[in-house]
Amino acid sequence: MTTLFTSDHEWLRIEGDVATIGVTDYAQSQLGDVVFVELPKVGRALKKAEAAAVVESVKAASDVYAPISGEVIEVNEALAAEPALVNSDAGGKAWFFKLKIADKSELGGLMDEAAYKSHTA
Amino acid sequence: MLASDKSSLKRTPLHALHVARGGKMVPFAGYEMPVQFPAGVLKEHLHTRSAVGLFDVSHMGQLALRAKSGKVEDAALALERLVPQDIVAVAPGRQRYAQFTNDDGGILDDLMVANFGDHLFLVVNAACKTEDEAHLRAHLSESCVIDSLADRALIALQGPKAESVLVKLGADVTAMRFMDTGPRKVAGFDCFVSRSGYTGEDGFEISVPAEQAEALVAALLENPDVLPIGLGARDSLRLEAGLCLYGHDLDTTTTPVEGALEWSVQKSRRSGGARAGGFPGAEKILSQFEKGASRRRVGLRAQGRAPVREGAPLFADTASTDAIGKVTSGGFGPSLNAPVAMGYLPTALAANGTQVFAEVRGQRLPLQVAAMPFVPNAYKR
Numbered sequence: 001m002t003t004l005f006t007s008d009h010e011w012l013r014i015e016g017d018v019a020t021i022g023v024t025d026y027a028q029s030q031l032g033d034v035v036f037v038e039l040p041k042v043g044r045a046l047k048k049a050e051a052a053a054v055v056e057s058v059k060a061a062s063d064v065y066a067p068i069s070g071e072v073i074e075v076n077e078a079l080a081a082e083p084a085l086v087n088s089d090a091g092g093k094a095w096f097f098k099l100k101i102a103d104k105s106e107l108g109g110l111m112d113e114a115a116y117k118s119h120t121a
Numbered sequence: 122m123l124a125s126d127k128s129s130l131k132r133t134p135l136h137a138l139h140v141a142r143g144g145k146m147v148p149f150a151g152y153e154m155p156v157q158f159p160a161g162v163l164k165e166h167l168h169t170r171s172a173v174g175l176f177d178v179s180h181m182g183q184l185a186l187r188a189k190s191g192k193v194e195d196a197a198l199a200l201e202r203l204v205p206q207d208i209v210a211v212a213p214g215r216q217r218y219a220q221f222t223n224d225d226g227g228i229l230d231d232l233m234v235a236n237f238g239d240h241l242f243l244v245v246n247a248a249c250k251t252e253d254e255a256h257l258r259a260h261l262s263e264s265c266v267i268d269s270l271a272d273r274a275l276i277a278l279q280g281p282k283a284e285s286v287l288v289k290l291g292a293d294v295t296a297m298r299f300m301d302t303g304p305r306k307v308a309g310f311d312c313f314v315s316r317s318g319y320t321g322e323d324g325f326e327i328s329v330p331a332e333q334a335e336a337l338v339a340a341l342l343e344n345p346d347v348l349p350i351g352l353g354a355r356d357s358l359r360l361e362a363g364l365c366l367y368g369h370d371l372d373t374t375t376t377p378v379e380g381a382l383e384w385s386v387q388k389s390r391r392s393g394g395a396r397a398g399g400f401p402g403a404e405k406i407l408s409q410f411e412k413g414a415s416r417r418r419v420g421l422r423a424q425g426r427a428p429v430r431e432g433a434p435l436f437a438d439t440a441s442t443d444a445i446g447k448v449t450s451g452g453f454g455p456s457l458n459a460p461v462a463m464g465y466l467p468t469a470l471a472a473n474g475t476q477v478f479a480e481v482r483g484q485r486l487p488l489q490v491a492a493m494p495f496v497p498n499a500y501k502r
Contacts, residue, residue, distance in 0.1 A: 036428055
């Protein structure tokens with residue numbers, strides 16, 4: 001299992017040909033208290049960099065982009081019911097959706113943890 | 122924003138204190154202001170409703186208006202030429218909400234006007250203060266002297282425990298009612314204190330000389346009931362209280378009648394009143410009092426959990442392509458744990474309970490016109 005990161009502060013956990021996607025702890029600290037999460041529909045084919053989900057704090061709405069292309073195979077309904085999970089456990093329970101990876105070569109453009117840490121430093 | 126832009130921003134006398142308390146500083150109305158502190162918008166909002174929030178509003182404009190005759194009544198009569206409110210009737214030690222109007226009946230700014238016995242004390246919005254001062258000078262200089270009190274800070278202390286916090290610092294405020302105002306000593310500092318605010322809670326606004334602001338605020342923050350609050354929670358608190366934000370819910374194209382502010386225009390200034398009209402845009406505004414206006418500011422509650430934000434177009438149904446209005450303020454109300462918004466709708470659709478739809482990310486979300494304030498106010502009448 002590998003974890004990768006985007007410059008837009010999303011993380012991807014890769015298991016076989018499935019990627020689980022969420023936002024980083026750094027992202028949640030910048031967003032503030034999350035009060036609403038809108039998730040993509042299961043079955044939707046997402047293209048890389050397409051707006052896939054929305055996360056809203058008291059103050060503002062932010063898009064979550066698809067870090068890679070793929071089909072949405074599962075979404076985290078618990079997160080829609082309890083958006084504050086993004087603040088309490090961004091890297092764990094607050095995963096957003098799972099993608100069936102369309103093109104593994106797209107993973108090459110993503111950061112590992114060390115590179116992401118220096119990106120947010 | 123570029124770092125070079127930040128250097129052009131002004132700072133309030135409390136800037137260093139905000140930074141020391143971990144305030145996240147952002148540009149606002151030409152000032153560098155804290156949008157939130159480490160507690161975060163949600164906790165800051167709820168703390169203000171349950172205990173006390175301290176807000177730095179020193180970016181707002183404070184002005185003294187004195188009649189050359191020396192009589193406060195002459196200053197009040199002069200100001201009545203620029204606002205549709207009855208200022209003459211504001212007794213010494215009282216204050217009133219007012220609006221500067223333009224010749225089309227639109228609103229140039231909204232403000233508070235206090236009677237300080239021998240002169241009027243005005244508090245105006247930060248983004249409009251230069252224009253407001255010029256407007257006063259252009260129209261009232263013959264009979265009045267206008268002083269900008271730029272050397273004063275302004276602090277709001279809001280919430281159910283605000284009175285007890287001030288009493289512990291020796292301030293004689295217990296007998297004050299909502300919209301009472303006057304000189305008071307707080308922690309030994311000479312202040313102007315009014316029992317008012319922008320949150321819907323009981324609370325006070327305290328004007329203090331700039332060089333004493335930091336010491337006063339430090340004394341207030343020593344009380345564990347008091348937390349510093351940023352602009353984020355200030356906005357969600359005022360929205361739940363149904364209070365307008367100038368430049369968003371009111372502007373030069375909205376009249377006091379369209380803005381649902383009829384309550385703020387006293388009978389003496391309306392048709393048939395003792396000093397009817399005589400303010401900019403009077404013809405249009407007084408005609409709207411009689412015939413009604415075509416649109417109206419309303420409160421909006423969502424059925425779902427998705428916040429509907431400023432700028433979202435409003436529709437009568439899910440299919441129509443022509444917008445009938447738009448949201449002027451919207452977000453999440455932490456005390457209601459639900460989205461809240463306000464916006465303008467045709468008067469025929471402005472009755473409470475009417476269903477309309479906001480377009481958010483290409484979807485039509487159902488909203489209901491709802492009474493404001495969304496959260497009952499707790500003013501000490």
